[in-house]
Structure formats: C-alpha cells, structure tokens
Amino acid sequence: xxxxxxxxxxxxxxxxxxxxxxxxxxxxxxxxxxYTIPVERGITVLxxxxxxKEHIDGSVSFRAFCQAGICGSCSMRVNGLSQLACTxxxxxxxxxxxxxxxxKVEPLRNLPLIKDLIVDMDPLVGKMVHxxxxxxxxxxxxxMGKKEFLISEEEFLRYDKATDCILCASCVSECSILRANKxxxxxxxxxxxxxxxxxxxxxxxxxxxxxxxxxxxVWDCTHCYRCQESCVKSIPIMDAIHxxxxxAIESRxxxxxxxxxxxxAFMTDIEKKGKLIEATxxxxxxxVVWTLQNLLPMAMKMIMKRRTPLPPPLVKSVKGIKIFxxxxxxxxxxxxxxxxxxxx
Amino acid sequence: xxxxxxxLSCINESMTKEVDRSIELWQKDLGIELVKLHEGTCCGxxxxxxxxxxxxxxxxxxxxxxxxxxxxxxxxSCNTCLMTIRTAKKKxxxxxxxxxxxxxxxxxxxxxxxxxxxxxxxxxxLVDDVGLDTIREKVKVPLKNYRIAPFYGCHILRPSxxxxxxxxxxxxxxxxxxEALGGETIPYTHKNRCCGFHTLLVAEQESLNVAAEALQxxxxxxxxxxxxxxxxxxxxxxxxxxxALKNAGVxxxxxxxxxxxxxxxxxxxxxxxxxxxxxxxx
Numbered sequence: 001x002x003x004x005x006x007x008x009x010x011x012x013x014x015x016x017x018x019x020x021x022x023x024x025x026x027x028x029x030x031x032x033x034x035y036t037i038p039v040e041r042g043i044t045v046l047x048x049x050x051x052x053k054e055h056i057d058g059s060v061s062f063r064a065f066c067q068a069g070i071c072g073s074c075s076m077r078v079n080g081l082s083q084l085a086c087t088x089x090x091x092x093x094x095x096x097x098x099x100x101x102x103x104k105v106e107p108l109r110n111l112p113l114i115k116d117l118i119v120d121m122d123p124l125v126g127k128m129v130h131x132x133x134x135x136x137x138x139x140x141x142x143x144m145g146k147k148e149f150l151i152s153e154e155e156f157l158r159y160d161k162a163t164d165c166i167l168c169a170s171c172v173s174e175c176s177i178l179r180a181n182k183x184x185x186x187x188x189x190x191x192x193x194x195x196x197x198x199x200x201x202x203x204x205x206x207x208x209x210x211x212x213x214x215x216x217x218v219w220d221c222t223h224c225y226r227c228q229e230s231c232v233k234s235i236p237i238m239d240a241i242h243x244x245x246x247x248a249i250e251s252r253x254x255x256x257x258x259x260x261x262x263x264x265a266f267m268t269d270i271e272k273k274g275k276l277i278e279a280t281x282x283x284x285x286x287x288v289v290w291t292l293q294n295l296l297p298m299a300m301k302m303i304m305k306r307r308t309p310l311p312p313p314l315v316k317s318v319k320g321i322k323i324f325x326x327x328x329x330x331x332x333x334x335x336x337x338x339x340x341x342x343x344x
Numbered sequence: 345x346x347x348x349x350x351x352l353s354c355i356n357e358s359m360t361k362e363v364d365r366s367i368e369l370w371q372k373d374l375g376i377e378l379v380k381l382h383e384g385t386c387c388g389x390x391x392x393x394x395x396x397x398x399x400x401x402x403x404x405x406x407x408x409x410x411x412x413x414x415x416x417x418x419x420x421s422c423n424t425c426l427m428t429i430r431t432a433k434k435k436x437x438x439x440x441x442x443x444x445x446x447x448x449x450x451x452x453x454x455x456x457x458x459x460x461x462x463x464x465x466x467x468x469x470l471v472d473d474v475g476l477d478t479i480r481e482k483v484k485v486p487l488k489n490y491r492i493a494p495f496y497g498c499h500i501l502r503p504s505x506x507x508x509x510x511x512x513x514x515x516x517x518x519x520x521x522x523e524a525l526g527g528e529t530i531p532y533t534h535k536n537r538c539c540g541f542h543t544l545l546v547a548e549q550e551s552l553n554v555a556a557e558a559l560q561x562x563x564x565x566x567x568x569x570x571x572x573x574x575x576x577x578x579x580x581x582x583x584x585x586x587x588a589l590k591n592a593g594v595x596x597x598x599x600x601x602x603x604x605x606x607x608x609x610x611x612x613x614x615x616x617x618x619x620x621x622x623x624x625x626x
Contacts, residue, residue, distance in 0.1 A: 096513070098531075176540070177547065177554070179553075179554070179557075180540075180549075180550040180551075180557075181547075181550045181553070215547075219546050219547070220547040220550060222538055222541075222542045222543040222547075223390045224502065224537075224538035224542075225498055225499075225502035225503045226498075226502065226537075226538070228502070228503055229502045229512055236503075242393060242394035243394070245394045246397075249394075249395060258545065258546050259546045262545055262546055263394070263395050264395060266386065266388050266389055266391045266395065267388075267392060267399065269386065270385055270388065270392065270403060274385035274386065275354045275357065275385060275386045276354040276386045276389065278358050279358075281545065282545055285545045285546065286545060294548065297587075298583060298584070298624075301586075301624050302583070302624070305621075305623070306622065307583075307622055307624070308359070309358035309359055318383060318384065318385050319382040319383045320453065324406070324453070326452060327402065327449040327452055327453065328399065328402065330449055331396075331398055331449060334398060334445065335396060335399070
C-alpha cells in the first residue's frame with residue numbers, strides 16, 4: 001500500500017505503521033514492514049492492525065481478543081512504550097511520533113518472541129506459579145461451604161487496586177531489572193504476590209515470602225517506577241513492592257537479607273546522625289568479605305580522587321540532632337502503639 | 345536575588361562534594377541564592393518509606409517545615425531526595441490525620457508543617473525561575489562543538505503523579521538547559537531510563553548491566569559527555585563506569601558531568617574550580 005502520507009483531510013489521515021516482523025521459522029533476523037493506511041480520528045492502533053491484516057497483509061501476527069481494554073491480550077510497544085493497542089488512539093500517539101506520520105509497533109520486551117508482535121507469556125505464568133500467586137484458604141476443609149469468609153472493607157481497600165491487574169505484561173516489558181536479568185521476579189508477579197499476601201484468607205504467606213526474599217526477588221527492584229508509569233490500569237505497583245518489603249522486614253526481621261539490612265541502615269543512621277553513614281553501608285549490607293571482593297578496586301580509585309565518604313566517627317551529626325532524636329524516638333513509640341492496636 | 349532553602353543531600357556531603365561546590369561558584373551569577381539547611385536530615389533515600397512510613401513522614405515533613413519557617417521553597421539537587429520529599433509532602437497534604445500527628449512532634453522544635461513551601465529540583469528552578477533567556481545571556485564560554493547526552497534519571501520524572509514537571513516519556517527541561525548553554529543534545533533513548541544505582545549493593549550485576557546500557561548508547565552515539573541532574577546517577581555512571589563497561593565487554597569510556605558543573609563551565613569557571621577532576625572518569 002503506497003498512499004502518500006501527506007494526503008490529509010479533516011479528521012482523516014494517511015498513517016504509516018512501521019510493524020516489527022519476525023518469523024523464526026523463515027527469517028534469519030527481524031525487520032520492519034511499513035503499511036500506510038487511511039485512518040479516521042477515533043480509531044485505535046488495534047483497529048488499524050486489524051485493517052492491515054484484513055486488507056493488506058494477512059501474515060502480520062498479533063494477539064487480541066476483547067478490544068475493550070479488559071483482557072490484556074493486545075499489549076505491545078507503540079512508539080516505544082508498552083501499552084494496549086485496543087485502548088491506544090492513533091491520533092494521540094501520532095502527535096508524539098519521532099518521525100512525523102509514522103507509528104512504530106513492536107512486541108513487548110523481556111519475554112521470548114514467538115512471531116511478529118506475539119510474545120510467549122509462559123515465563124511470566126511460570127513465575128506466578130513459582131511465587132504462589134494464589135490463595136490457599138486458611139479455612140479447615142470441614143467448614144468449607146458451610147461458613148462465610150467475611151472480608152472487611154478496610155482490608156479489601158488494601159488490595160483493591162492490585163486486583164485491577166489484567167496481566168497484560170506492559171510493566172514486565174518496561175522493567176529495568178528484568179531487562180538486565182530475565183530471572184527477576186517481575187513487577188506483575190510482585191503485585192500479585194502482594195495482593196495474595198495481604199488477604200486474611202491466605203495460608204501461604206510464609207512460603208511465598210520465603211521465595212520472595214531470595215535472589216531475583218523483591219529486594220532486586222531498583223525503584224525506577226517504570227512499571228507503575230506504564231501500567232494500563234494505573235495501579236500503584238511500587239506501593240505493592242514497598243508493601244512486600246515492609247512485610248518482609250516485619251515478618252522475617254531486619255537482618256534477613258542484604259536488601260533488608262540495606263533498607264534498615266537508613267533508619268538507624270537517621271536516628272543516630274540525621275544523615276546516612278555511607279562509608280560503612282556496603283559492609284552493613286553485604287559484610288566485609290563481599291565489600292573487599294567487590295568494591296576494593298573502586299574504593300582505591302575513590303581514595304585517589306578524595307571521593308571516599310568519611311569514616312563513621314568523623315561524620316558530623318546534623319545541626320540540632322538532640323531534639324530531632326527525641327522526636328524520632330517518640331515516633332517510634334507511636335509506631336509501637338499502632339502495631340499493638342493493629343494486633344488487637 | 346531570589347532566595348531558596350537548599351536541602352543538603354547526604355551524597356553531596358560525602359562522595360559528590362563537587363555538586364554543592366560548583367553551585368556555590370555560580371549561584372549569584374544567575375541571580376539566585378541557595379540558603380543551606382544545616383538542620384535538615386537524610387530523606388530516607390526511597391527506603392525509609394517502607395521501613396517506617398510514619399518516620400518517613402516525620403523526617404521529611406520536618407525537612408519541608410524548616411524551609412517553611414524561612415518562608416522559602418525547598419530546592420533539591422538529588423533526584424531521589426526530590427522524589428522522596430515530594431512523596432512525603434503528597435502524603436501529608438492528603439492526610440490531615442498524619443499531618444496532625446507529625447505536627448504534634450514538630451512543636452518541640454518550634455516547627456510546623458503547613459504545606460506552603462514547594463519542593464523543587466534545581467533544574468526546574470533554572471529553567472522556570474532563572475529562565476533560559478537569562479542563562480543564555482550569562483554564558484561566557486558556549487558549549488558549542490559539544491555533543492551532550494542528557495541523562496535525566498528516574499526520580500525527577502517518575503512517578504509522574506508525584507513529580508509532574510516533565511513528561512516522563514519525553515522530558516525536555518535538561519535538553520533546554522543544554523541548548524541554552526550553547527551545547528548540542530543528542531537523541532538519547534536512555535535519557536529517561538534507569539542508572540541502576542539503587543540496587544548496586546543488593547543486585548550488583550543487574551545494576552551494572554543497567555548502567556552499561558546507558559553508557560554504551562552515549563558512547564555509540566559519539567557523545568562527548570553525559571550530563572545528569574542527579575548525583576546518584578552520576579555515581580553509578582561515573583564511579584561504577586569501569587566495572588559496568590568491563591562487564592559488558594566495552595573498551596571505552598565517557599565523562600559524566602553534573603548539571604552544576606556544565607553550567608559552571610559555560611559561565612567561565614575552570615574544571616579545577618568546579619571539582620571535575622574529582623570524577624573517576626575525567
């Protein structure tokens with residue numbers, strides 16, 4: 001199809017879709033095909049892809065089902081950002097295109113490619129299984145079907161937003177750590193893990209948490225917020241990750257893993273000096289051996305450049321630390337009171 | 345001379361001292377005065393929020409209240425401190441109960457969190473208050489001939505519900521600053537990506553991979569240097585650069601500047617005055 005792209009009429013434009021193509025059974029490497037089609041205002045990327053498939057090239061492959069932003073099947077990268085093709089307006093993305101009149105459509109990142117815009121969701125499902133993303137009821141079997149499991153509104157509100165997830169995997173595609181290591185748990189799986197862990201019917205909290213604190217788990221998140229920013233349902237995914245970390249420290253203690261030790265160091269240092277004592281942070285997080293093995297060459301360079309943080313005794317407390325400490329410790333008492341009344 | 349309260353970030357007090365040193369050199373040239381908040385404490389660096397949400401609110405409510413007592417906005421030059429303090433502000437402004445609780449404690453110090461001071465990044469002050477035209481007028485040594493990769497970092501952009509200054513998908517403020525200083529920005533897909541800093545001690549390999557990707561793109565694009573508004577991104581991209589690139593099998597290097605140093609160079613200060621020689625990659 002070779003309609004000139006500058007042929008515009010009001011409310012209608014010729015738009016070029018630059019579609020990622022790769023069929024591993026035939027192609028030695030991926031390539032892009034351009035399809036230029038007339039598009040009216042109000043048409044979505046998915047409808048445009050359907051048009052291309054029906055009228056121009058039946059071999060273009062993508063996954064789609066509900067066409068209404070509910071099933072999560074048609075997630076793909078449109079102009080670089082992972083989103084649902086069915087809820088993405090062509091005119092909206094066109095306005096932000098790097099190359100005028102061209103919309104680039106690519107498969108999700110961080111999942112194996114099957115063909116064209118279709119990725120394999122099995123690794124994600126496998127992780128959901130690995131991290132027990134379901135509820136095994138605490139109710140004794142004898143009572144099943146005889147007794148109701150009442151959930152308070154307050155409890156439901158804790159995971160209400162998390163239940164909006166439609167498993168589209170946009171967050172998976174945008175995740176910085178997953179890009180660096182495919183073993184990483186994934187934001188979607190952390191979100192589901194949180195949703196299950198705060199449910200009072202759940203009996204698998206300890207087992208799930210024991211997996212989550214291992215390598216590639218909840219402590220590997222680098223707080224880049226790309227998952228949350230790309231979520232098609234605007235779920236605050238980082239709140240769920242923070243919730244799991246808070247839970248990990250509470251249920252397994254602050255010395256459980258390098259992640260919890262690292263996080264706890266901020267609390268300790270702020271109380272002590274009002275500021276972070278950076279010189280000993282690697283040792284407190286990972287121990288002396290790890291620090292020597294991993295950071296010694298860099299530490300030497302830093303010493304040469306006078307860039308090393310001061311040793312703890314030389315770190316001056318912030319001005320007015322005494323009164324600050326009093327307030328900080330009083331807040332610790334508030335938190336203890338909160339925990340007591342929460343347990344009641 | 346417009347005055348602001350200036351938040352002292354832990355890292356700028358220790359590993360990246362050149363940030364505050366270079367700001368001190370040129371602040372008056374650009375008609376601003378940053379009054380250092382010596383009573384301010386560590387913000388909790390995106391960790392305290394889940395270790396203890398209430399201490400997080402107290403500590404940062406207090407940091408803002410110190411600026412409010414002076415009747416000034418609070419200016420931050422570290423992305424994570426910015427995001428952290430703004431997150432606390434949002435929580436306090438949305439919860440009268442939490443605000444009441446921390447204000448009960450802050451009374452001891454004669455402080456009150458009211459929510460009247462804005463918490464802003466130095467980059468935003470430069471672009472919005474000082475203005476690009478003023479910056480252009482003050483340039484003595486334009487950065488022409490320099491191809492510059494703008495690395496925004498995460499916490500000046502995301503979450504956009506807390507930050508909201510630039511479009512997180514297509515930020516422009518740093519590009520505008522570079523151009524006002526006479527430099528050329530390069531198209532840089534990693535401009536709004538992550539530097540990997542926050543997991544350097546917990547998932548080192550992953551962090552190094554993340555940093556290496558950003559460095560590699562800048563090197564392949566033939567940028568002369570990377571510039572960042574965040575000292576944490578700087579530490580990851582400069583301090584860990586050799587390790588990250590070695591890990592990725594890249595035999596090359598690229599300097600990484602703080603925005604405060606880039607401005608200093610364009611205003612005629614020397615690399616020595618600005619502390620650029622303190623960088624690991626020079």
